[in-house]
Amino acid sequence: xxxxxxxxxxxxxxxxxxxxxxxxxxxxxxxxxxxxxxxxxxxxxxxxxxxxxxxxxxxxxxxxxxxxxxxxxxxxxxxxxxxxxxxxxxxxxxxxxxxxxxxxxxxxxxxxxxxxxxxxxxxxxxxxxxxxxxxxxxxxxxxxxxxxxxxxxxxxxxxxxxxxxxxxxxxxxxxxxxxxxxxxxxxxxxxxxxxxxxxxxxxxxxxxxxxxxxxxxxxxxxxxxxxxxxxxxxxxxxxxxxxxxxxxxxxxxxxxxxxxxxxxxxxxxxxxxxxxxxxxxxxxxxxxxxxxxxxxxxxxxxxxxxxxxxxxxxxxxxxxxxxxxxxxxxxxxxxxxxxxxxxxxxxxxxxxxxxxxxxxxxxxxxxxxxxxxxx
Amino acid sequence: xxxxxxxxxxxxxxxxxxxxxxxxxxxxxxxxxxxxxxxxxxxxxxxxxxxxxxxxxxxxxxxxxxxxxxxxxxxxxxxxxxxxxxxxxxxxxxxxxxxxxxxxxxxxxxxxxxxxxxxxxxxxxxxxxxxxxxxxxxxxxxxxxxxxxxxxxxxxxxxxxxxxxxxxxxxxxxxxxxxxxxxxxxxxxxxxxxxxxxxxxxxxxxxxxxxxxxxxxxxxxxxxxxxxxxxxxxxxxxxxxxxxxxxxxxxxxxxxxxxxxxxxxxxxxxxxxxxxxxxxxxxxxxxxxxxxxxxxxxxxxxxxxxxxxxxxxxxxxxxxxxxxxxxxxxxxxxxxxxxxxxxxxxxxxxxxxxxxxxxxxxxxxxxxxxxxxxx
Ligand SMILES: NC(=O)c1ccc[n+]([C@@H]2O[C@H](COP(=O)([O-])OP(=O)(O)OC[C@H]3O[C@@H](n4cnc5c(N)ncnc54)[C@H](O)[C@@H]3O)[C@@H](O)[C@H]2O)c1
Ligand SMILES: NC(=O)c1ccc[n+]([C@@H]2O[C@H](COP(=O)([O-])OP(=O)(O)OC[C@H]3O[C@@H](n4cnc5c(N)ncnc54)[C@H](O)[C@@H]3O)[C@@H](O)[C@H]2O)c1
Ligand SMILES: [Zn+2]
Ligand SMILES: [Zn+2]
Numbered sequence: 001x002x003x004x005x006x007x008x009x010x011x012x013x014x015x016x017x018x019x020x021x022x023x024x025x026x027x028x029x030x031x032x033x034x035x036x037x038x039x040x041x042x043x044x045x046x047x048x049x050x051x052x053x054x055x056x057x058x059x060x061x062x063x064x065x066x067x068x069x070x071x072x073x074x075x076x077x078x079x080x081x082x083x084x085x086x087x088x089x090x091x092x093x094x095x096x097x098x099x100x101x102x103x104x105x106x107x108x109x110x111x112x113x114x115x116x117x118x119x120x121x122x123x124x125x126x127x128x129x130x131x132x133x134x135x136x137x138x139x140x141x142x143x144x145x146x147x148x149x150x151x152x153x154x155x156x157x158x159x160x161x162x163x164x165x166x167x168x169x170x171x172x173x174x175x176x177x178x179x180x181x182x183x184x185x186x187x188x189x190x191x192x193x194x195x196x197x198x199x200x201x202x203x204x205x206x207x208x209x210x211x212x213x214x215x216x217x218x219x220x221x222x223x224x225x226x227x228x229x230x231x232x233x234x235x236x237x238x239x240x241x242x243x244x245x246x247x248x249x250x251x252x253x254x255x256x257x258x259x260x261x262x263x264x265x266x267x268x269x270x271x272x273x274x275x276x277x278x279x280x281x282x283x284x285x286x287x288x289x290x291x292x293x294x295x296x297x298x299x300x301x302x303x304x305x306x307x308x309x310x311x312x313x314x315x316x317x318x319x320x321x322x323x324x325x326x327x328x329x330x331x332x333x334x335x336x337x338x339x340x341x342x343x344x345x346x347x348x349x350x351x352x353x354x355x356x357x358x359x360x361x362x363x364x365x366x367x368x369x370x371x372x373x374x375x
Numbered sequence: 376x377x378x379x380x381x382x383x384x385x386x387x388x389x390x391x392x393x394x395x396x397x398x399x400x401x402x403x404x405x406x407x408x409x410x411x412x413x414x415x416x417x418x419x420x421x422x423x424x425x426x427x428x429x430x431x432x433x434x435x436x437x438x439x440x441x442x443x444x445x446x447x448x449x450x451x452x453x454x455x456x457x458x459x460x461x462x463x464x465x466x467x468x469x470x471x472x473x474x475x476x477x478x479x480x481x482x483x484x485x486x487x488x489x490x491x492x493x494x495x496x497x498x499x500x501x502x503x504x505x506x507x508x509x510x511x512x513x514x515x516x517x518x519x520x521x522x523x524x525x526x527x528x529x530x531x532x533x534x535x536x537x538x539x540x541x542x543x544x545x546x547x548x549x550x551x552x553x554x555x556x557x558x559x560x561x562x563x564x565x566x567x568x569x570x571x572x573x574x575x576x577x578x579x580x581x582x583x584x585x586x587x588x589x590x591x592x593x594x595x596x597x598x599x600x601x602x603x604x605x606x607x608x609x610x611x612x613x614x615x616x617x618x619x620x621x622x623x624x625x626x627x628x629x630x631x632x633x634x635x636x637x638x639x640x641x642x643x644x645x646x647x648x649x650x651x652x653x654x655x656x657x658x659x660x661x662x663x664x665x666x667x668x669x670x671x672x673x674x675x676x677x678x679x680x681x682x683x684x685x686x687x688x689x690x691x692x693x694x695x696x697x698x699x700x701x702x703x704x705x706x707x708x709x710x711x712x713x714x715x716x717x718x719x720x721x722x723x724x725x726x727x728x729x730x731x732x733x734x735x736x737x738x739x740x741x742x743x744x745x746x747x748x749x750x
Contacts, residue, residue, distance in 0.1 A: 091462040091531075098533035126501070129528065129539050129618075153504065156466075158473035164504050165540065243504075 010228045014148065014235040016242060019168045023148060023231045025224055029175035030061050030136070034069030037134060040171055041107060044132070046073040047097045049120040050111040051080040054138050057181050062111055062136065073109070074100045078119070080112075082267060085119050085154040087163075093123040097131070107132045107170070113139035113186075114146035118164070121152030125167035135172040139182055140190025141274055143174040144197075144230035145251075149238040159334075160259075160267070166243055174231070176223045187217065188310050189274025192254075192281070194226050195306065197233040199281060200250050203352030205229055210305050217309075246356075253346040253354050254281030260331040261318060270320050271312075278311040279318070285348055287368050294350040301351060315372050325369035329362060385603045389523065389610040391617060394543045398523060398606045400599055404550035405436050405511070409444030412509060415546055416482060419507070421448040422472045424495040425486040426455040429513050432556050437486055437511065448484070449475045453494065455487075457642060460494050460529040462538075468498040472506070482507045482545070488514035488561075489521035493539070496527030500542035510547040514557055515565025516649060518549040519572075519605035520626075524613040534709075535634075535642070541618055549606070551598045562592065563685050564649025567629075567656070569601050570681060572608040574656060575625050578727030580604055585680050592684075628721040628729050629656030635706040636693060645695050646687075653686040654693070660723055662743050669725040676726060690747050700744035704737060 009026035024036060037044070046066060050059055055077050066073045076096045078084045097108060108131050110120035117135055124133035137147035153164020179187065191213070198206030215222030234251070241248040258273070258280030265271045285299035303313045315322055322328070332343065343360040384401035399411060412419070421441060425434055430452050441448045451471045453459045472483060483506050485495035492510055499508035512522035528539020554562065566588070573581025590597030609626070616623040633648070633655030640646045660674035678688045690697055697703070707718065718735040 087462065087466040094538055095531050095533055098531060098537055122501075126497075126538050126540060128537055129526070129541055151504070153501075156470050156473060158470060162473055162503055163469055163501050165501060166504055 008224075010224060012228060012231045012235055014168070015239040016168060021168060021170055021172065023172040023174060023235070025143075025174045025176065025228050025231065027175065027177040027219075027224065029173050030058065030178060031065050033062060033136060033173050033175075034065040034067070034071055036173060037066070037107065037171065038069040038071060041132060041134075044071060045100075045102055045106045046071050046109050046134075047076055047100055047102055047107075048073050048109045048111050049076045049078065049093055049116055049123070051078050051084065051113075051116050053080045054112040054116070058138065058178060059111070062109075078116070080115070082115055082155070085115055085161075087154065087156070089119060090123055090154055093119065094127050097123065097127050102127075102131065104128045104131055107134050109134045109136060110147070110169075111136045111138065112142070113137070114142045117142050117146050118152050118161070119154060121150070121167050121169070122154060122164050125152055125165035130167065133167060133169045135169045137172065137174055138178050140179055140187050140227075141193055142190075143176070143179070143227050144190060145193045145234065147172050147174070148231055148234045150242070151244075172231075174227055176227055177219070179223070180219055184217075184310075185272070186274075189272045189278075191216070191309055192274040192278040192306065192311055194230050195302075195309075196251075196253055196277065196281060197230050199285075199302065199348070199351060200233070200253055200354045201352055202229075202233065203350075205233075206305075206351055213305075213309055249344070249356050250346055250354055253348070254278070254284050256280065256332055256343075256345055257283045260328045261315075261322070263331045263334075264323050264328060265318060265320065271318055275312050278306045279313055279315065282306065282313045283315075283368075283372070284346060284354075286372075287345075287365065288347045288349070290368055291347065291364070294348055294353070298348070298350045322373065325366050325373055328369050329366045332365065333362065383599075385599060387603060387606045387610055389543070390614040391543060396543060396545055396547065398547040398549060398610070400518075400549045400551065400603050400606065402550065402552040402594075402599065404548050405433065405553060406440055408437060408511060408548050408550075409440040409442070409446055411548060412441070412482070412546065413444040413446060416507060416509075419446060420475075420477055420481045421446050421484050421509075422451055422475055422477055422482075423448050423484045423486050424451045424453065424468055424491055424498070426453050426459065426488075426491050428455045429487040429491070433513065433553060434486070437484075453491065455490070457490055457530070460490055462529065462531070464494060465498055465529055468494065469502050472498065472502050477502075477506065479503045479506055482509050484509045484511060485522070485544075486511045486513065487517070488512070489517045492517050492521050493527050493536070494529060496525070496542050496544070497529060497539050500527055500540035505542065508542060508544045510544045512547065512549055513553050515554055515562050515602075516568055517565075518551070518554070518602050519565060520568045520609065522547050522549070523606055523609045525617065526619075547606075549602055551602055552594070554598070555594055559592075559685075561647070561649075564647045564653075566591070566684055567649040567653040567681065567686055569605050570677075570684075571626075571628055571652065571656060572605050574660075574677065574723070574726060575608070575628055575729045576727055577604075577608065578725075580608075581680075581726055588680075588684050622731075624719070624731050625721055625729055628723070629653070629659050631655065631707055631718075631720055632658040635703045636690075636697070638706045638709075639698050639703060640693060640695065646693055650687050653681045654688055654690065657681065657688045658690075658743075658747065659721060659729075661747075662720075662740065663722045663724070665743055666722065666739070669723055669728070673723070673725045697748065700741050700748055703744050704741045707740065708737065 012023040108124040135147035150168035258276035261276040387398040483499040510522035525543035633651035
């Protein structure tokens, strides 16, 4: 699945038949983006959707790269943050694409974090019943997770990501250098998803992360390796289960607990997604140990690593306090993974040995949370 | 493709591999709708989207039919008319489906004309990234055209139907008796699309229509035959070209001229879609004759039939007058079927012999329209 594209570029292929596409990974790739697009999609015009923060820092470089390759582009700038994943901003983006008179064969470029990627991918999916679409993810979370796999969407008051499409990009360009301007907190939040791939089914990668995480944060060559390994892991799962009817659920390791915590803190800056996932992954290991599925040492090891990186790992790390176990259980039950009285959870037999458990008794989870909240 | 389902029900299959579905056609089918759905989609809950007019007349009957089959349903009622095909109403429908706590396997039912069908199909496509969807079309246009083929969508200020998805229904139920409450004008507008199938590639059907149109309007058994023949024709084209990259364009016979006229009259009640198509089909035959592709007699024959049915057939039939040929050409060029200076038009070698012409010189069309407007 890997081939050397240019000296410093790693290429990961997402094997989806006639909708297969490449993920290009490397430091400085923005400068190559125009050429990479023009090679694959000749004679297109582009709309670049970005947020104010990313656009302010990096839009000029991307536009210059497209210009140099003869790709005319129009920018569409939205406000940063989760609040832009709504119907009103979707309408604004769609209409701006139409107003720019882009045709079905032209491209929409998502240039930002997961928010911009999810919103833009959805806009591309529904404009002219499906336009071509390039992801240029600029947060670590977007590079290793949201930009790969074709899940797009927005939120409504009824819930997060309940409205959207499956719409695969034609190309993903992950410039690892662009992460240098990401805040350390957002970087660490994305790191939780990197660690997740090790915890799901790649114990050697997790062990490598334990040794090499500092190089990832500081921007050494370890960063490209971590992004590429993560993309390869996600690409494999997506190729096997594009529409999330089975195995793709493994990607939710730590997410059932994590979503409940995000919900309990109002999806606010008290806890960003990756932080909830970090705590959730530790809880998933601890709960698995309590169910005698793995050793308590696994939870200890996972927590030690995430803590070293600077991530929260315990319920008591959530600033401002949490509701009681019963309330958290209600939020878990509202999550979509409930069916006929039992919960579907991602549990584990140990580091790198996660599995889908379909018959978890809610009472056992609630008792576990109760104990955790108590101390 | 045809099999007798019950005594009076005709079934047409849309052959789309693992997304194949049936169109059931017959008088009184609303009473059977619950059973037909439950047979194919066991244990579902339903949201029924309808407009105030159709809902006021027929929702109770549909709800009773679903109740009798053990299908719990919630109604979602929108305002009648093209104005409901917008982002705001889309959001309302999507959120109402979510608020009713329907799951991905539950169904969304479109119960109305093409407006309700297009809007509801799109809402079903994007809610939970794709819900099951049943079309119960109640206008003739919807029964013979919009409910079949999976094109869904809404309008924006930038144009009609530029935002949407391809999302195939799981079942289409066309109760021909429900058309008894449709206004004669809307019925005739739908009739233009019925005649279109004869004009595209079925001269025998067009000849049959010339003899039997009165039975279609009055609700005799001719109506079921006309709806079934139309659905079969559309199903064949859709199966061959689901995403409109080729042959499906034939369904646009009369529509390039028709859209220009709808646009020039502001999509108002001055000219409804099928009326524009009726005039457009006559113009397409006349223009083809002028290009020496068919005989002038073909245009005369087409006009005579549509006029007998009560449809407008000439530019001078449009109440309130029209702009000049140059203005109409601008509207035609704005239509999506323009590419690099030449127009793609559906032209014809005669009744039942339409074809896709990719290199029509705009100047020839403008000169033709100029002459037509002059007298
Ligand atoms: N589609 C999927 O499969 C999938 C998977 C996981 C998460 N998600 C979605 O992703 C979203 C979260 O993504 P995110 O964490 O990237 O959030 P985000 O897009 O809000 O980015 C986080 C913050 O970092 C800023 N930022 C991004 N790149 C930057 C850079 N290079 N320099 C400086 N600032 C930068 C942004 O402006 C924003 O303020 C959520 O909406 C979540 O639902 C989707
Ligand atoms: N998706 C497609 O492939 C496709 C194809 C053709 C047209 N369309 C779309 O279809 C729409 C037009 O459809 P339409 O002509 O059915 O318009 P419509 O849905 O507005 O219906 C016309 C009018 O008839 C009323 N009505 C419908 N059924 C009735 C009944 N049984 N009794 C009494 N009144 C009834 C409606 O309330 C409405 O006022 C347009 O938006 C067009 O873009 C879509
Ligand atoms: Zn996540
Ligand atoms: Zn039409």
